[in-house]
Amino acid sequence: MPRATAATEKKVTDLLKRQTLSVTESRKRILQLFLEQPGALSHGDIEKRAGGMFDRVTIYRTLQTFVDRGLIHTIPSADNAIRYALCKDECGDGHHRHEHIHFVCTECEQTFCLDEVVTPVIRLPKGYSTDQIEILVQGKCKQCTVAERR
Amino acid sequence: MPRATAATEKKVTDLLKRQTLSVTESRKRILQLFLEQPGALSHGDIEKRAGGMFDRVTIYRTLQTFVDRGLIHTIPSADNAIRYALCKDECGDGHHRHEHIHFVCTECEQTFCLDEVVTPVIRLPKGYSTDQIEILVQGKCKQCTVAERR
DNA sequence: AGATTTTTGCAACTATGTTGCTATTTCGGT
DNA sequence: ACCGAAATAGCAACATAGTTGCAAAAATCT
Numbered sequence: 001m002p003r004a005t006a007a008t009e010k011k012v013t014d015l016l017k018r019q020t021l022s023v024t025e026s027r028k029r030i031l032q033l034f035l036e037q038p039g040a041l042s043h044g045d046i047e048k049r050a051g052g053m054f055d056r057v058t059i060y061r062t063l064q065t066f067v068d069r070g071l072i073h074t075i076p077s078a079d080n081a082i083r084y085a086l087c088k089d090e091c092g093d094g095h096h097r098h099e100h101i102h103f104v105c106t107e108c109e110q111t112f113c114l115d116e117v118v119t120p121v122i123r124l125p126k127g128y129s130t131d132q133i134e135i136l137v138q139g140k141c142k143q144c145t146v147a148e149r150r
Numbered sequence: 151m152p153r154a155t156a157a158t159e160k161k162v163t164d165l166l167k168r169q170t171l172s173v174t175e176s177r178k179r180i181l182q183l184f185l186e187q188p189g190a191l192s193h194g195d196i197e198k199r200a201g202g203m204f205d206r207v208t209i210y211r212t213l214q215t216f217v218d219r220g221l222i223h224t225i226p227s228a229d230n231a232i233r234y235a236l237c238k239d240e241c242g243d244g245h246h247r248h249e250h251i252h253f254v255c256t257e258c259e260q261t262f263c264l265d266e267v268v269t270p271v272i273r274l275p276k277g278y279s280t281d282q283i284e285i286l287v288q289g290k291c292k293q294c295t296v297a298e299r300r
Numbered sequence: 301a302g303a304t305t306t307t308t309g310c311a312a313c314t315a316t317g318t319t320g321c322t323a324t325t326t327c328g329g330t
Numbered sequence: 331a332c333c334g335a336a337a338t339a340g341c342a343a344c345a346t347a348g349t350t351g352c353a354a355a356a357a358t359c360t
Contacts (some may be wrong), residue, residue: 082230
């Protein structure tokens with residue numbers, strides 16, 4: 001877990017300022033963790049990777065703040081461990097607009113956003129209305145498929 | 151929460167025997183809870199509805215057993231509360247085959263299986279393979295929509 | 301730099317989920 | 331209907347996850 005370079009330091013600071021959030025150590029560090037790697041992170045993942053640098057409560061609150069401001073979004077799961085991933089720029093204060101699906105790899109156990117796969121329209125029976133659609137695909141990811149062929 | 155009639159008593163007993171599970175009070179009661187109402191139930195829901203009749207651990211283990219035997223299936227959620235719903239007959243020992251989507255109502259907060267809505271095929275990028283697809287739609291359900299019009 | 305506002309860390313608490321062990325219940329055979 | 335073997339339930343203890351109130355510390359504004 002590399003320390004922040006000047007460049008990433010500036011990047012996370014900018015992201016926070018853009019959301020009019022005060023720039024604090026924990027926010028910078030947690031945001032950096034998301035930028036450092038492609039997958040989604042659970043609260044527990046962050047706690048481990050931050051290495052006891054912050055209080056658990058701070059991490060909970062920071063994640064909640066990021067979700068509220070549209071910096072990250074939640075990904076449901078079947079194992080009682082909500083994961084969080086960075087949002088693209090379209091998400092703003094309290095509004096999340098996600099058209100992509102989420103992929104859970106059974107090999108590396110990572111969860112990714114597949115931005116290039118758009119959620120299809122789901123036709124519901126009469127009387128039902130749709131607010132939001134979440135698509136969770138489980139399988140083997142690209143990296144793990146390649147790794148296995150070797 | 152009505153006590154089991156002779157008819158439902160027989161029904162749950164038959165369901166359990168069909169899976170070669172021993173017929174115990176807790177299994178009968180928990181299965182009955184699922185049959186009594188249309189929505190999905192979380193562990194907590196069952197604990198409440200069973201009214202302290204069984205130990206928490208028993209409920210956890212019973213749910214796990216039911217999932218293993220294909221009597222019920224899990225539904226992921228974004229609020230760290232896995233829900234369980236009855237399976238149709240196609241699910242057997244260790245194999246779950248679900249083609250339906252799940253609907254979460256924002257009004258009544260219930261989760262249902264929409265058996266009539268089939269999960270679409272999702273085309274993934276090269277290198278990814280699919281084991282399972284879970285579709286979670288959030289919105290307002292039929293009952294709540296009707297209730298509001300009155 | 302100082303006042304104000306926001307955020308953090310701590311403590312305490314609730315809820316959720318797991319494991320090992322023993323007592324009880326269920327089931328198959330008679 | 332009863333008995334022994336096997337499965338299940340309950341208990342205790344523990345582990346993990348998430349919440350709230352409050353005082354100390356840090357960030358922001360001017």
